[in-house]
Amino acid sequence: MLAVQEEYHWLPPEAVDFISRRLRVRPSRIYHIATFYRVFSLVPRGRHVLHLCMGTACHVRGAERIASTLCQQHGLRFGKTTDDGLITLERVNCLGACALGPILVVDGEFRGNMTASRAGSIVRRLQKNAAVEEGASA
């Protein structure tokens, strides 16, 4: 299941069926596990994934402000993908780089000492790039 999750960034229903048949376990058990553990997602993730560290150290350094800015002003939701399938925002509990908090991980790349306005501009840049790409392909 972890391998499928890593490859596709979510567990498609076909994969759940496949795992269930191969391992001879009921699909209900797979759903039980998939909904319990946070790494699994049953809906597709966006093209860009933002992980915001909400560990205690990042929290006291203002991660909550970043979170609400991203949510209120940029229409992101924790654990959800934007309607255009572009950005998924996830919360993680601690990334072990507390000296640099708050930390935002943009597609696997760590960005330390984050502020609400810098996070906002990252999101805007991702959106702009996507718009440019679309314009180019259209």
Place this chain on the structure above:
Amino acid sequence: MPRLASAEQVRRYQESCRRRLEEFPLLVSLCHGTACCTIGAKEVAAAFEQALAGDQRVRFIRSGCHGFCEVGPLVVVRPLGVVYQRVRAAEVPEIVERSLRKGEIIDRLLYGSGENGKACATEDEIPFYAKQSRVVLALNSFIDPFSIDDYLAYGGYGALAKALSELTPQQVLQEVLDARLRGRGGGGFDAGRKWKSCRDADPEQPHHIVCNADEGDPGAFMDESILEGNPHSVIEGMVLGAYAMAGPGGVDGYIYVRNEYPQALKTFSHALKQAREYGFLGEDILGSGLHFDIKVSRGGGAFVCGESSALFRSLEGKVGEPRAKYIHSTERGFRDEPTNLNNVETWANVPHIINKGAAWFRSRGTESSPGTKVFSLVGKVENTGLIEVPMGITLREVVFDIGGGIKGGRAFKAVQTGGPSGGCLPESCLDLPVDFDVLTEAGSMMGSGGMIVMDDETCVVDVAKYFIDFLPGENCGKCLPCREGLKHMSRILHRITGGNGRPEDLDRLTRLGEAMTATALCGLGASAPNPVLSSIKYFRDEYWAHIYEQRCPGRVCRALISYRIVPELCTGCGACEKVCVAGAIRAVPAEERAEGLRREIDPERCDRCSACRDSCPAEAVTVESPARVTGSIPENVTEKR
């Protein structure tokens, strides 16, 4: 490399590794921990490799975390022990030329240079290191975690060779019992006693040795750093444990690693492979007849899986739900068979105890909590990082001497230990010695070793709310006190921070918390109310300020604060207006300042995002509490499950 088949061969091979390392007069050790990598250690490593290509005198390693994350990337040049901080790739040629070839010290890159204080050249001079006593982390900056030969050169696997050739399993167990090693994962249970009951459990069944590396506490990264910096010490500890606890039914090992630590997973898996090649794992280890191997299992991002019985369920491939523990896991744990579970740091301590003896181990620390403990010191402190100190050191020494005091010279408010199960300790508790029992008595706990320092800009109620909101997403939902209790505590805390607190709320929180402690199924639920109960105990006035005065003393809670631009400080540059998404900042007509018109904030429209404050070059934006305008602020958006 052939398998090592006896203790004698291990000693000979250790000797040859040592000689091989001694051929290099200089060692350059670059911290390659998660934090340093984030701020450019990878580029520095590439630069070093390029500059040192073909150099026969210098051994360059990418080591595990050195601990002083605040000033990374760190480079240590040995044998002098000179520490260079905040090294950039562009500075590497200069270090190679001046420091390595000519033996000079580059003052500019030392710790403390550029400030009033004296620049510190070596580790011993830097206050951050000077007060520490490193055992588990001692080798971190000497060895390459991907090289078993490095570990062997510094005496690694010596304890195992000694145990298998000279000691009986009973003697190994006795040594750990005598050392009074207490579990470093949080509970502080006597590891020797646990080992003994596992050893004595049903001999027909296989015994399992499990290492808990599901370090879920936010703000804690000790286990990660040990796994990334010195993975072989954990393996050696586990093999020693297997030797002491093996029964006729056989013994096998597991490590449960958190999924958020890909680097640790990689390092540890590589170390396992090497240990197998050398014969420290597998069949007939060092000719002693012991069969033991370790399997790696990855977690799935669920905090509750750090709890022992939940961890076993998760290892079995099930959902990580704990169960009532009227039967110890040492009798029926993983697969309902005898299991000994210890934390990473506990295992890493074992080789030292066997090598140097129980008496040596007890010479550090306090009577009831001997040894050293690794803490991650984070939050609003000058020197963030990973530290290892003897037990019994006072919190004041940790925060002010090692940690260098509060960031920006602000006032100390509290230190939070033990993660979501621990509590906040105020200034009056700063002189308490750090020790399992003392911290528990004070209403907090040792926990796995996260220490989060808070200054006067932190709101205690907000932190308590943070922990209570953290847990409902993490608990398993099996027992009622934890599931419903947390929900109601969260509701009350949100009411308080939202400015709608009621006088009876504090009593309600206390009653709820005490009920949960008494009735929850596992340790997670029973300790969950600790952050609230301890903060009510020590910071009751802050709760009152929220409830009765609509005031947040830390100026954090959004509904109770408002932002204001101090007219005297505003330069009129307009930086704040550009970043304000709410459109709450406007220019005041006819008030010309050095760089433009003076700006002011319309509290009605401001959504308190702090963007203006972060961007103001003149630091003219202040936060005031109580708020000038109340209401109209939506609740902070938190994850709903």
